[in-house]
Amino acid sequence: MSHRERLLTRILSAIMFAGLAVAARGQVITEYAIPPGNGGVPPGAGFITSGSDGALWFTETTVGKIGRVTTSGSFSEFALPSSTRFPVEIVTGPDGNLWFTEGSNNRIGRMTPTGTLSEFSFTAGDQNEGGINVGPDGNLWFTVNVDGKIGRITTNGTITLFDVPTVGCNCREIVTGSDGALWFTEYFANKIGRVTTSGAFTEYPIPTPDGQPFGIASGPDGALWFTEYNAKRIGRITTSGAITEYGIANPGAGPWGIVSAPDGNLWFTDGGDGKIGKITTAGVITEIAIPTASSGPDGMTVGPDNNVWFVESGKNQIGTFSVGAAGSGPCIPSSTVLCIDDQPGDRRFKIEVTYQTSQGGGQAGDGKAIPLSSLGVAQGGLFWFSTATNPELLLKVLNACSFSSHYWFFGSAGTNQGVTIKVTDTKTGVVQMYVNPDLHAMDPIQDTSAFACQQ
Secondary structure, eight states: OOHHHHHHHHOOSOOOOSOEEEEETTEEEEEEEOOOOGGGOOOOEEEEEEOTTSSEEEEEGGGTEEEEEOTTOOEEEEEOSOGGGOEEEEEEOTTSOEEEEETTTTEEEEEOTTOOEEEEEOOSSOOOSOOEEEOTTSSEEEEETTTTEEEEEOTTOOEEEEEOSSTTOOEEEEEEOTTSSEEEEETTTTEEEEEOTTOOEEEEEOSSTTOOEEEEEEOTTSSEEEEETTTTEEEEEOTTOOEEEEEOSOTTOOEEEEEEOTTSSEEEEETTTTEEEEEOTTOOEEEEEOSSTTOOEEEEEEOTTSOEEEEETTTTEEEEEOOSOTTSSOOOOBTTEEEEOSSTTOOOEEEEEEEEESGGGOEEEEOEEEEOGGGTOOSEEEEESSOTTSEEEEEEEEEOHHHHSEEEEEEEEOOOSEEEEEEEETTTOOEEEEEEOTTSOOOOEEEEEEEEOOO
């Protein structure tokens, strides 16, 4: 069954506008009903991402729209040129725009936060229900699941396609791994695929037959975690290809989307049971029920409020819940977040960078993190701004507790742009900010009292 068919079978006509909440096992799930619009046609939301404007953006697959919801539950919609565009997966690009795949249209869409649309076509069979994500090279990478290809699109719309070795893989979601490669699920081939930014492929068969892997996320432990819809399992694969699988106890389970959350765990949607699941990096699984029955939970993301947000394609609602306050768990790496170890693998320090300048007609955005853990460097990393090949900052945190009672923060820069560096000690919640004004050659940072050592 295709994703669009799954959406259509879930869609019911009864839609309410009030937010609903329920407490279960320490979690409170709040639901917001998507306005029906379009003459009352249910929108059939599918996937969701955190936008650069502080809101959540999601696809309305069955009516050809892109939706937006604020963290307080206020909705707006942007229609595509045709309701048959079938937007499926969506992600915020390195340029701050929304990028999404269009089912059955051989197009990648780009929408600004103000709703301006551009579309980029390619020739490769039928796009259908491809995934899309930001690569380590600053480009967008997507799957062409019918033809079995992986695509790369630059932020100016140049598309390159690479053939997956397994023909008919039905490749689905894609994500950047801690090793700097792209990892993706092969739904029909029952494999996890890996591709470098130069187009070199490796494939790893999943031990359980016909697992039907779909969602995939880069875990806080440096491994990739994925859902197996048919096998009712959550899988884990290291960057060297070792796979471990964890079964979900409920026989009606159907895990789909998955995301790394601020509490250091992986959370997933269970469309078969209408539940939200959590799996720890040790493989312990728990689930909580969604308030609305037959909700059909689908894609999910971490929002700008550090809550987990997900779509309910069966009831045309957006759900959200908190997994803990910011700073209450280890740093979760992403394209804009650099995680620095104190002890090996603990990801204690979280570094985020923003930049702005009046030069070149004006530019602003989030710095893009370049982790160096694959080189054995766990206490520092790089950031780039407008070009992935041009690193602007080298930042590091050093444990000097044995002789100074403080952690030290050092930074070296090769920029004169306005820069704001935010460093969070996720163990204590203490935050340090470092600011460089625009048009000033940034001075080195040598803060030898950045964070006090705990006694």
